[in-house]
Amino acid sequence: MAQIAARLVRALEEVLGGPVPVRVRAWDRSEAGPPGGPVLVVRHRRALRRLLWRPGELGLARAWVAGELDIEGDLYEALGRLAGQVWERAATPAAPAPPLSRRLESRLGLGRELLALAGPLPPPPPPREEVRGRTGLRHTLRRDRRAVSHHYDVGNDFYAQVLGPSMVYSCAYWDGSAGGDADGKPVMTLEEAQEAKLDLVCRKLALRPGQRLLDVGCGWGSLVLHAAREYGVTAVGVTLSREQAGLARKRVAEAGLADRIDIRVQDYREVVDGPYDAVSSIGMAEHVGAARYRLYADRLYALLRPGGRLLNHQIARRPAPDEEKYRLDPFIDAYVFPDGELSPVGRTVTLLERAGFEVRDLESIREHYALTLRRWVANLEADLPRAARLAGPGRARVWRLYMAACALAFERNEIGVNQILAVRTPESGVSGLPLRTRDWRD
Template sequence: MADAALRLTTLAEEVLGAPLPVRIRAWDGSESGPPGAPVLVVRHRRALRRLLWRPGELGLARAWVAGEIDVDGNLYEALDRLSGIVWERDPDTDAAPAVHPLRDPRLRAAARGLLKLGGALPPPAAPAEEVRRRTGPLHTRRRDKEAISHHYDVGNDFYELVLGPSMVYSCAYWDEGEGTLEDAQRDKLDLVCRKLGLATGDRLLDVGCGWGSMAIHAAREYGAQVTGITLSREQAAYARKRIADEGLTDRIEIRVQDYRDVRDGPYDAISSIGMAEHVGRVRYREYADQLLALLKPGGRLLNHQIARRPETDEAAYHVDEFIDRYVFPDGELAPLGRTVATLEEAGFEVRDVEAIREHYARTLRAWVANLEASWPRASRLTSPGRARVWRLYMAASAVSFERNRIGVNQILAVRTPTTGESGLRARTRDWRV
């Protein structure tokens, strides 16, 4: 087959109605596209069959995880260029028609072209790393536990490699200088503790405690009595060992427990850092009600959560297929306004909202750098496909934060007593004071 790259480029541009923003290198060694642009490498014709059977993001994701496509050059630049045609197309204004391929002559012709290039074989099996389509009600206790296990029980050694010594899997808080990832994660944990006004003896519930970093910081630096909960047994075992090594077993308890099953309130403060994304729309009010009930009057909640931009038609919102199948099964992002409204409807007084999306872009780039620096070991610790999932999802997420497709916010809320006194110890928004 001669010049497969040119034929692919031509097909893509016919569908897009615009020049392809990346260069293509095909399995036959041919290249086509804008000189100097990042190169999308199509290593195997099987990738085209995936696109035939699942056009769009899921077909591309399966080909990526299987190693059938790759990027030669700057991955972030390639994703940034592709974002406008893969994730951000506006069907009302963009040239490609938003109809089924069989009902549109241009897309029907493109499908025939892909069929000639890719071969008329059955659809390739999905990579082993993909979660099968789930059925039944969303966000039951069992289904949530299975989803958490898929993402977090990949192996503690793998997460150590990606996250570094801090073992914090959420947005860091960066100074303007050239601090390390560990510095930025320590500063984030300290920021949370200061916003919560933690003091010696305060009872803190850390919801979604991960590998114990927040619990350790709060107990060691602020003298808090901490209960951490997670659904991941691997995380819990790792956290308990760290706590024992720090000599903090008398101040910290780690449980494998669903947040809906916590009954030992009241707490002085609750931290929920990067956990609420797993709760889901159907459970978010229940989540807010439960956390409010676990706080004493005057108790504080710090909810650190990724948010998406609002949709013009919220009913039409759909979960990202790649994220749902490969990264966070059943995870859902809500707009910031909806989260704030739900907390207020539950009875919280929202006292502060800080948007830190640029900090997450920088954090993700640091994680990707860690992963790429130890790529052979990362592939051995999990699988080559799983390592490719993490590289794509973290790099694409960094671009999404940079392009303001998603954000991340820290919401400080209080269970305000009937007296109206908030009980907040910090009287200024300058949390460094």
């Protein structure tokens, strides 16, 4: 038993093709691997059984959600070291392959070792937060409602802890000193950065008193509240989450804006009361799906008056070497955003243009999302026991891992986020935009 950690490290080295970058502690409290830094804790042999039955990311995710795997120390450093090991291996020119007989012998030996450590029993059922039982085509109205409910209907109090008072669940907009002053102290709060983002959207849309704004995927109503209060518009916000809509309506009533803001539980495909002067879609298009994106673009184009503007704020992935083989991330699909899909920004621009839009500005704010996610993780970690009580221990663990991993992905340029300003330019060709667009003046 005293050798379990050492045996785990040897097995991991075989899998990773190199040294294990973090220390490992096994369920018997034995440790092995490099001293100092974060520790990968394997709390139970069930974690290995999950990996044997479902190798790769999904098996790891199930063990993490169940609490059978954990990280002690800096979560970002641990994830960065582990990901760096994989990237380094991928970038290293492949050595000549050993003879087939030796490869088979090595894999059989690794399999026997893992089976001996894991024990003969099958893994327990997946943790309950996993999305199961999905049927039918992706991105039908019914399936999209269920997917959105899985992610957003987990308790407004939980999201309030993570997001803070702004209740904005998309990338904030930081000034140049967002990382901190000379002493490392933040000089812009998350709430200030979120308000800056809401105002940036309103200015890009050139909102004026009396105009009509449609916010697709309005969340808890923060953007429509800001637009109505600061720019004098009337607004409609649509969401598929009943919990979001309930809180958004309460916030609207408390702000005394119920006569100017309408919050609906409604799919964007069901909105028929155009035309609108402006449409915002902030962090919603990731739920649309590649197969439905042209429909999404066509629908928003039809809802705008000639000369109306669309602000599409959307996470983008890097183009895959073979787009036909692109697959959804198994961890995110099973535990975070069911049926969520990311597209390269070039594809998004192309589909918006094919729908008739004139794309006038594209601003990448990738680094801003990394800063935002780190603040959300800090909010969550400030009281993890409370978060676990509000949303369940598994859900709290999912969100912590997901947000920390995404922060690193944005920092490493694996994914990006872009604000695309597009116009339903009338036949006259007069877009209504200023010559110097980045001034965002009329």
